[in-house]
Amino acid sequence: MLVKKQIRGLPAYAPGKPIAEVKREYGLDHVIKMASNENPYGASPKVAERIAMVASETAIYPDGYGTELREALASKHQVSEKQIMLGNGSDEVIQFLCRGFLSSNTNTVMATPSFSQYKLNATIEDAQIIEVPVTSSGDHDLEAMLAAINEQTRIVWICNPNNPNGVALSREAFRHFLDRVPKECLVVSDEAYYEYVTTDDYPDSVSLLSHYPQLVVLRTFSKAYGLAGLRVGYGIASESVAQAIDPVRPPFNNNAIAHQAALAALEDEAFIRLCKEKNQQEKQRLRAYFEKEGFFVYPSETNFLLVETGIPGNQLFQAFLEKGFILRSGEALGYPTGIRISIGSKEENDAFLEVAPTIFNTCKT
Numbered sequence: 058m059l060v061k062k063q064i065r066g067l068p069a070y071a072p073g074k075p076i077a078e079v080k081r082e083y084g085l086d087h088v089i090k091m092a093s094n095e096n097p098y099g100a101s102p103k104v105a106e107r108i109a110m111v112a113s114e115t116a117i118y119p120d121g122y123g124t125e126l127r128e129a130l131a132s133k134h135q136v137s138e139k140q141i142m143l144g145n146g147s148d149e150v151i152q153f154l155c156r157g158f159l160s161s162n163t164n165t166v167m168a169t170p171s172f173s174q175y176k177l178n179a180t181i182e183d184a185q186i187i188e189v190p191v192t193s194s195g196d197h198d199l200e201a202m203l204a205a206i207n208e209q210t211r212i213v214w215i216c217n218p219n220n221p222n223g224v225a226l227s228r229e230a231f232r233h234f235l236d237r238v239p240k241e242c243l244v245v246s247d248e249a250y251y252e253y254v255t256t257d258d259y260p261d262s263v264s265l266l267s268h269y270p271q272l273v274v275l276r277t278f279s280k281a282y283g284l285a286g287l288r289v290g291y292g293i294a295s296e297s298v299a300q301a302i303d304p305v306r307p308p309f310n311n312n313a314i315a316h317q318a319a320l321a322a323l324e325d326e327a328f329i330r331l332c333k334e335k336n337q338q339e340k341q342r343l344r345a346y347f348e349k350e351g352f353f354v355y356p357s358e359t360n361f362l363l364v365e366t367g368i369p370g371n372q373l374f375q376a377f378l379e380k381g382f383i384l385r386s387g388e389a390l391g392y393p394t395g396i397r398i399s400i401g402s403k404e405e406n407d408a409f410l411e412v413a414p415t416i417f418n419t420c421k422t
């Protein structure tokens with residue numbers, strides 16, 4: 058058997074540890090997962106109601122075009138439904154873009170550290186990967202990224218705010234960047250944490266689509282909307298880009314229950330506002346605590362914090378795990394002495410703050 062060369066030896070995605078496994082392994086009754094930036098308040102109650110209503114509708118294939126959801130998103134964003142690319146999570150839209158635009162004689166430019174899926178999918182397509190280190194403040198180095206773009210560059214990835222550090226790019230910087238990227242190169246703005254952003258200096262990238270036909274905006278229902286388990290994400294692009302890559306999409310890539318759940322989630326804007334507010338409050342509280350410990354915390358526009366502790370990430374990960382907290386070690390994320398923590402609910406953060414000082418004290422010495 059000859060698997061293609063670019064995936065030989067490629068490690069499979071290592072997900073955060075599941076709660077049930079941690080409970081069993083460490084004999085814990087209570088485990089709190091603060092590793093994958095899910096919404097600690099779940100989803101709008103309207104979602105479960107809608108799912109119950111359609112729970113028996115499983116025998117018929119879903120609407121492959123996702124007409125209803127497409128129309129709802131088009132109306133929300135004031136774009137044509139033909140500009141929407143629905144994915145089984147925005148991860149899948151990343152895959153479509155790579156499949157549609159990258160091949161062995163092309164390259165793609167991205168920041169490092171950034172979200173792992175750009176590199177993975179580009180590698181599978183055998184494209185050359187050009188990684189540009191973020192600046193010391195954690196920002197995309199846009200000048201260096203521009204300098205790295207050449208005639209073979211098909212996609213440049215902007216993760217805004219960036220995962221894993223939470224740092225956001227300003228409107229001005231983004232526009233200035235778009236003005237200088239060659240028209241043949243796609244600019245993908247991955248905005249998975251859009252709903253959590255509070256700075257008023259954040260780009261309104263959807264409104265930029267009409268000026269910049271090579272722009273692609275990614276959004277997801279997995280984070281603030283609380284539908285990570287159902288897998289719905291989408292891209293918004295020019296009609297020609299969206300239509301060009303549509304043939305690579307599997308015919309029924311979102312299931313029928315997920316369609317309805319996403320529609321119900323979209324209707325409850327009050328829920329998103331409330332989650333954003335609570336996230337902001339709790340984020341300030343955790344940030345203040347980490348700073349009191351003397352750690353550097355990246356300015357985050359998301360629902361997670363990257364904390365530079367000076368302690369090996371895996372060591373801290375292990376110490377918190379044994380106390381029933383699943384965090385994300387910075388070691389696999391490009392920050393060897395960092396730890397990434399998703400902002401929990403008030404109760405979850407209370408519990409975290411109760412055990413954290415002892416753990417940090419033990420690890421610091």
Ligand SMILES: *Cc1c(COP(=O)(O)O)cnc(C)c1O
Pocket residue numbers: 145146147148149172216219220247249276277278279285288289290
């Ligand atoms: C979580 C995340 C996604 C993917 O989410 P899906 O569940 O696939 O929609 C995409 N980009 C970034 C930066 C993320 O953090």
